[in-house]
Amino acid sequence: MSRARLLLALGALAATAPGCSPDERAPADPSGEAQPAGPAGPYALRLGATLPDLAFEGVDGDGQRATTRLHDYWTPNVQRSELLVVFVSGGLWCGTCRWTAEHLGEIAGQVDPGRIDRLDLVVRDRDNGPASADRDPALWQAAVGAFGSPVAVDDTFVLGDVLEGVRAPLPLVLVVDERTMTLEAVATNPDPRSLATMLEGTFARLDGAPPPPPRAATLVDGLFEENEWAMLEAMAQVPGAPPPDPTNAVADSDAAAALGEALFFDLGLSPSGTVSCATCHDPDKALTDGRPLAEAMAVGSRRTPSIALSAHARWQDWDGKADSLWAQALGPLENPAEFDSSRVFVARRVIISHAAAYAAAFPDAPLPSADAWPAAGKPGDAGYDALSENDKIVITRVFVHAGKAIAAYERTFRVAPTAFDRYVHGDAQALSDEEKYGLLLFVRSGCTQCHWGPRLTDDAFHDTGSAAPGSVDAGRLGGIERWQASEFRADGPWADAPVGAPAPAPTLTAFGQFRTPSLRGVAELAFLGHDGSHPGLASVTETYGRGEGGEPWLPPFTETAQWGLVPFLKTLTATPSEQRAP
Numbered sequence: 001m002s003r004a005r006l007l008l009a010l011g012a013l014a015a016t017a018p019g020c021s022p023d024e025r026a027p028a029d030p031s032g033e034a035q036p037a038g039p040a041g042p043y044a045l046r047l048g049a050t051l052p053d054l055a056f057e058g059v060d061g062d063g064q065r066a067t068t069r070l071h072d073y074w075t076p077n078v079q080r081s082e083l084l085v086v087f088v089s090g091g092l093w094c095g096t097c098r099w100t101a102e103h104l105g106e107i108a109g110q111v112d113p114g115r116i117d118r119l120d121l122v123v124r125d126r127d128n129g130p131a132s133a134d135r136d137p138a139l140w141q142a143a144v145g146a147f148g149s150p151v152a153v154d155d156t157f158v159l160g161d162v163l164e165g166v167r168a169p170l171p172l173v174l175v176v177d178e179r180t181m182t183l184e185a186v187a188t189n190p191d192p193r194s195l196a197t198m199l200e201g202t203f204a205r206l207d208g209a210p211p212p213p214p215r216a217a218t219l220v221d222g223l224f225e226e227n228e229w230a231m232l233e234a235m236a237q238v239p240g241a242p243p244p245d246p247t248n249a250v251a252d253s254d255a256a257a258a259l260g261e262a263l264f265f266d267l268g269l270s271p272s273g274t275v276s277c278a279t280c281h282d283p284d285k286a287l288t289d290g291r292p293l294a295e296a297m298a299v300g301s302r303r304t305p306s307i308a309l310s311a312h313a314r315w316q317d318w319d320g321k322a323d324s325l326w327a328q329a330l331g332p333l334e335n336p337a338e339f340d341s342s343r344v345f346v347a348r349r350v351i352i353s354h355a356a357a358y359a360a361a362f363p364d365a366p367l368p369s370a371d372a373w374p375a376a377g378k379p380g381d382a383g384y385d386a387l388s389e390n391d392k393i394v395i396t397r398v399f400v401h402a403g404k405a406i407a408a409y410e411r412t413f414r415v416a417p418t419a420f421d422r423y424v425h426g427d428a429q430a431l432s433d434e435e436k437y438g439l440l441l442f443v444r445s446g447c448t449q450c451h452w453g454p455r456l457t458d459d460a461f462h463d464t465g466s467a468a469p470g471s472v473d474a475g476r477l478g479g480i481e482r483w484q485a486s487e488f489r490a491d492g493p494w495a496d497a498p499v500g501a502p503a504p505a506p507t508l509t510a511f512g513q514f515r516t517p518s519l520r521g522v523a524e525l526a527f528l529g530h531d532g533s534h535p536g537l538a539s540v541t542e543t544y545g546r547g548e549g550g551e552p553w554l555p556p557f558t559e560t561a562q563w564g565l566v567p568f569l570k571t572l573t574a575t576p577s578e579q580r581a582p
Contacts (some may be wrong), residue, residue: 038053169188236420249496257411317479465550537565
């Protein structure tokens with residue numbers, strides 16, 4: 001146990017407010033001598049200054065609810081310097097944060113673990129919404145193995161002030177001298193070698209020792225640091241079968257997939273006879289429609305996203321208004337701008353045209369007679385609302401089963417490996433030098449904060465500033481409100497095995513946020529962005545490079561980088577592979 005932990009356990013230090021007078025005293029320590037409550041100011045959140053005594057809510061090293069104050073780590077009387085590493089993470093959505101957090105103990109162990117304390121702070125939850133001290137610190141602690149050290153919430157990103165207005169990728173690492181609580185060093189998304197060197201250099205400076213020699217770089221293919229390559233290896237795992245969906249009992253049923261395939265291409269689900277799922281998700285157009293904005297019965301306000309890997313997503317659609325693939329399939333059917341259909345019309349179509357396939361997929365749910373039903377109808381329509389409650393349940397059950405069958409079909413989609421995958425798995429010639437340079441820029445420009453894992457997405461929601469000028473779209477905020485109002489939820493009555501999850505709350509943070517799309521298949525898209533306002537990859541990288549997003553960890557990058565990213569992004573295809581799971 002370090003000196004800081006021992007003093008904390010003895011209760012020798014008392015809580016003080018930031019900026020308190022150095023004349024104020026805490027209770028006496030076991031030696032009988034009064035101890036100052038904290039180091040003298042002036043205090044500031046900048047390099048070389050004494051940090052104010054900030055307090056953060058979260059859990060202690062054992063996972064118990066606790067308040068952690070910076071003065072808990074103040075040890076003015078030790079002979080050898082001790083360091084506090086404050087690790088500020090975006091949260092579970094942040095790929096670069098997760099990798100470094102998982103290896104932070106190992107990196108500290110290479111330096112001097114007995115003289116290094118750790119405090120992890122999370123800014124947002126896994127969806128990039130407001131973090132909760134009652135939930136997210138414990139989730140982070142378990143996910144990255146940060147047991148033994150406190151984890152708390154910095155929900156206003158107050159420690160981001162040490163960057164003095166400079167946007168930089170996460171994680172943010174602060175190195176503090178525990179004898180003075182002075183901020184000695186700061187780094188953003190450091191590689192392991194640089195972080196170890198920073199710690200060693202800080203110890204040497206504080207101990208009056210000669211600076212350590214630089215650590216030798218061992219770069220993969222002469223380009224990539226250890227953490228960068230490890231993240232690329234995880235990204236190069238081509239997605240296989242999607243995760244189980246307990247809310248859909250037929251999610252992986254061949255019979256349901258066969259019904260779903262027929263429904264996916266059935267123009268008869270729309271009263272006009274002109275719209276099917278494949279109208280907007282055309283297999284010959286990377287499962288999109290190739291348009292800047294979705295167009296079915298009317299032109300929408302957002303671009304049609306590819307659904308090649310949507311079965312893997314935690315939330316569906318740009319705003320996350322659906323929490324399952326089957327719920328997403330139902331939304332367009334009753335949307336006036338898409339199918340302009342209704343659950344009664346869909347149920348009738350299933351009975352008339354798909355009865356045999358339905359019976360094979362749902363043998364325990366025989367189709368009812370539709371003789372007493374209106375020709376069409378949904379909640380809010382007079383004809384539907386006049387039906388008996390039993391008829392409404394029977395109709396909605398057939399409607400929901402149609403959505404679950406479509407989801408079963410979409411769960412069979414697979415994509416083939418890309419040149420990027422082949423490169424990471426050992427084919428050094430799979431990428432050209434220009435494409436490798438783009439990949440290097442990709443990992444150095446902050447892209448892997450959000451675009452990580454096998455699908456190159458964090459499944460979270462972000463305000464990237466990439467919308468067309470003057471456009472107003474509530475994004476995630478509206479999606480949360482629609483999810484709350486939906487009867488088709490993973491925790492609702494139509495789920496086969498209801499699954500409860502932390503319910504997102506509508507907050508101003510969510511306004512203008514949109515779900516991070518998978519980059520697999522981005523090379524094949526004619527238009528990009530949630531609003532289709534970008535006609536090509538260069539338009540997106542230029543926008544991101546200007547650093548106009550609403551989040552402080554989205555850094556700007558040079559025009560050279562903006563254009564240099566494009567050759568790599570053009571390798572990210574999503575060529576269909578097996579259409580049915582083996």
